Amino acid sequence: MASASSSAKSPIIESLNARRIFETLSKTEKLYAHHLSRAAWNGARIIMDQVSAESTSIFDLIMELHNVSEGDWTEYGEDQGVEEVHVVKFLEYAAIFLHNIGNYFGQGDQKFIPQLPEPEFRKLASGSAIAKKIYERISDAMYSTMPLCLGYPSETGQAQSRYYISSGDAEPFTKDEISSISQILQDRGIHQENTEFVKKLSRADNGYSFTVFQASIDLPEAPILLSSTMREGKEFTVVLLKANHRKQLEKINDELTAALAYCANDRQKLVLQKLIESFKTGDMEAYKESQRHWVKDIQPAVENIFGFVEPYRDPAGVRAEFEGLVGLVDKDETRTLTALAENSARFIRLLPWTKGFTDNDGKGPFEKELFEAPDFTSLHTLAYCSSIIFPGINLPNFNDIRQETGFKNVMIANSMNPPGRDSGADHSLPQEAIRVDPSLESEYIKHYQATFYLWVVFHELLGHGTGKLLTENSDGSFNFDKENPPINPVDGKPVSSWYKPGETWTGLFGDIATSVDECRCEVVGALLVRFPGVVGFFGYTDETHTTPKDMELNIYLQLGCAGLRALNNYIVEDKKWGQAHSRAHFAIMRILLQAGDDFLVIKENAQEQTLTVYVDQTKTKTHGIPALSDFLLKLHMFRSTANVKECREYYEELTEPSEQFLRWRHIIIANAAPPKLFVQDNTIINSDGEVVLLGYSPTLEDLVDSWVDRNI
Template sequence: MKKTIAMAMTGLSIVLGSCGGNNPQNTTSQDDDFKYEVDAFADLQILRYKVPEFESLTLEQKELVYYLAQAAAEGRDILFDQNGKYNLAIRRTLEAIYANYSGDKTDKNYQEFETYLKRVWFSNGIHHHYGEEKFLPGFSKEFFEAEVKKLPADKVPVMENQSIDDFFAMIEPVMFDPNVMAKKVNQADGVDLIKTSANNYYGEGVTQDEVEAFYAKMKNPNDSTPIMYGMNSRLVKENGKLVEKVWKVGGLYSPAIERIVGWLEKAKGVAENDAQKTVIEKLISFYTTGDLRTFDKYAIAWVQDSLSRVDFVNGFTESYGDPLGMKASWESTVNFKNTEATKRTEIISTNAQWFEDHSPVDPRFRKEEVKGVTAKVITVAQLGGDCYPSTPIGINLPNSNWIRKDYGSKSVTIENIMEAYDKAAEHSGFSDEFVWSPVELDLLHKYGFITDVLHTDLHEILGHGSGQLMPGVDPDALKAYGSTIEEARADLFGLYYIADPKLVELGIIPSADAFKAEYYRFMMNGLMTQLTRIEPGKTIEEAHMRNRQLIARWVYEKGKSDNVVEFKERDGKTFVVVNDYAKLRNLFGQLLAEIQRVKSEGDFNGAKSLVENYAVQVDQKLLTEVLARYKALNLKPYKGFVNPVFEAVTDKDGKIIDVKISYKEGYVEQMLRYSKDFSSLRTYN
């Protein structure tokens, strides 16, 4: 999925949308008694989101949302297993301890245990959901062993013919040793990215060279409609030979996929129209066969369904979890169109050809004809898999380049999630701490939210949908750098055009100066404040963070001679200052042209140079300062959500007569319920 990550992309700008002195950990934002904040622990804050206008849906639409929401929950175990082969064993052991614990709950070991369990739930495994590094328990091995030994024998997920001591020998290094399975996704240059990544997309002993050679043999450079090779399988060695274990009914992950299909069958029965019914049928067919040509047919049908109000994503979509960008994590969203707000995105998509034609990139790399670009603002109703609890605030699909070129793409901005971030960030004190002057504060107060939303719109609708590959270029040519380059490309497209007079002419931005709010936010974030997510001594690993620093550092360095952007100090603190917004826009355009060239030509060395020189390394002195200032605010740098609960109301014959929505379920309560009701996979797959 080409997606805009919440908080990764825009969360800091939403914090900047308001200023004040109160700490959000001490003051819960409310709106008509709706409590946005649910829980806070480690570096995480758990929020709720509203689903406005759900009651305006028809009964059939509500029923459709209900079935799709159930399907969205059924894939949770798949993601846990994809993220690491021992994740289900660890989660189920921790949950058993939690359910059976009878000791002192004020004990430090137990309190650290609770925090660790909450983090495992949030990250869908033992590696940080964003930083990719393994987080370690704060409780002792002795506490862990003692509590496991107290459990009923059937609650300890040992392997077949495995003793409890063997279980400890297997699981404890994975949990406690910082050098074992240290990173879920390793992007470091010069090492075997497969052997040094802890994800479960590849079997024991499989190397990066073997993976690249295996899939290179499958690809035909003259194929104008290539499938996304390897997207829905684990690549393993059997008797020394590489074999794909396909995720499908009857294959790997079959128990969970069968249940997903069961809910999709029910959803098909209440589809809004024939086009939506066809989408669901093709998705079921893909899940049943595992055939990637069938997946492409599903993706085309999904793009072409523009009339249904209720929509969804369900399946193997996101490739950020694979260091080579091939294997796709399981995820889901269920949503419906925000009709009023969609008027804005429809204006943008209607004018897509104008934006493409006036792009500052080489005309060879532009699309001569932009096809099928549809865009809407949605209200998300349910999150699942790799979109839960941490979720994007913008999505653009499908990922296949040829489908995007020949059939178009579908872009969404998730405005109710953005609103939840905005509400939860009120009175944080962040702006007072990091914004240079009242001039920038005034810009952010006036235009911060609308330009934040518009940048997301432009990123998803136009950015990801723009440009084209040159004939014969492998879509995977940029390898480990592909995700960073693609996100930078989309971001730059949005940054370049948010300052264009065309947006004022179209009536979708309130002032010719409004863009300055987004420019300032982006540069401050990319150069400095996103460092709140980096540990001392570490480099930047995550693709979206690399993208932002790449852009900000490149334009900062290239604009030095004209002092376009600078660092200033006041009272011993560092601030980012933009001195020339017009020249900054010109620099964004120059970098967009180069990034598009790299993408279009499949220039691996060009991508490597940009990423390694601008996106990875961190100014450790600045990092130390930023972390200290942020810590004083007592904020959480990462946020995620609990889902609302949908309840089907039936008559005496079992027919659904209504679907009710509730926002009362807590974080721990929801996670335990999901583990009880939506956990169909074996512990070891």
């Protein structure tokens, strides 16, 4: 692939296999899982449409070429006069596209283009009238390096966003326009996760009309006028129009309706019924109600996540990409996670914002009064339809539900190696340009997987699961003592800011919200990995193969490598970060470099084009822990007290790469590791009414075949 963050190396493909758990399900559970999986995959076209204007057509082109070739790519290439090397490059492009569900990387939001020469792709497309027609329409967009990334639309064309589309001669959206429309929606009580904005030029007076498209099946007779104002003698109107993504939502609802017959309990039925209602009407309140029921459906055999969930790809941090996930609970692995969750309240007292406080059972005023152990399960995903396959998930994202009802944590076990289970895959070595000091490399590899797994576990449970937002309610009451406000442990002064009625974390902090929170959670996980009493839940002691001391060193090495790898996803031309987690990892690395006394050192070898990470393991307690603890406390207090001004100033300065970091970025990109892709299973119902699992080999051809078999 050619892009700011990719390389010409062939991708590595792994199987996201769920067969072991699938075979333990009952017939009813298999039917439930089948229909949910079909619903999940039918959301793929929604994701593609949210990524770029050409993505759905690229998908159709790949499917048509498979159809005309009947999957025999070698023979088809010969028939079209295309050498095998170019056929392979086409398959690599197709596989990377399908894995990312669009032509922008899920990790990094940077565009990738085919590696085979354009005339060779044209030859492949010429074997079918349908493929040829599609190719002629999208080839320019597919091969153009511009826009090179997702982000706020820019006049230079370097960034684009399908959440903010300018139609015809209209200029690109401005941040002020996006903010103004968002405020109008907030004032009208309209949730924005399932919306997209379109801007048109009004021919009458050169004013602008803005349409807010809301995802739904229902199509009202006419758009709903939300606002009409005059600005400098020009009319600016905002209307709401439903039925966005209508066709795909109908297919999703058909499968969710079929799944209703196989629910294990009434709670699951309520979840699906409210999801169906939400997708039909576009009402996010119905969706939130589904999430309240979902949180209370404890350890189902078949888990699901649906909806417009994560706002990572909206540059404003509000509108969310669609996601569909169906997972099968691994009961053995879940037992340990459940035990950890049930004891999580006492682990909260290890976190820095609780220090020095005796109230709230020793957790202090910046932590929730009641921490009910959430459902924490280990899943083997049967269908994970998303632009990013995360190793762990904490949902829902609605803070009112999290504080009043609760939340769930899940680990995606078949995408990684939980302790005690080895898939044979090597997840440990960083990419070619990034090395670990030779004196530490063998230990790094030996203890990497155990440390990484627990880092993710603590990130989800005690990162996303902790924290209290100081809030003023709509009735004028407060969830803290307004007359005697708590003392901010950062500056020793009473807090002077909080969330006003209607304000939310993502809405107030905007584009930095998700990255700051992911950063906070990553540091929580990194700090907790060192505690023997915490990692002991997973059997790690001073006598085991991996000890708590081994993990304490390993996590700092991982943080150093992750911070360097993050530079892949910094887009120089647009001066923005393409992924929230990457920005967070870079910030943590900066903090550790600033700890001083050569605690964390990055050694650059210009001749070999390598960057080597070294950690002085004698200084983890004197330098590493204090640096991370102070950093975590700042982030937590910014978030808890709605201190967006100081947070933005601090975080933006911290995450602005210097010339040295940009030089390192060049080394990393020039020696990038091959992309890692997952091939996933499918299910079908055979002639006997039994659900059968279709597995696939980790090859380019089978990855494409798996998507053909989904028939979406």
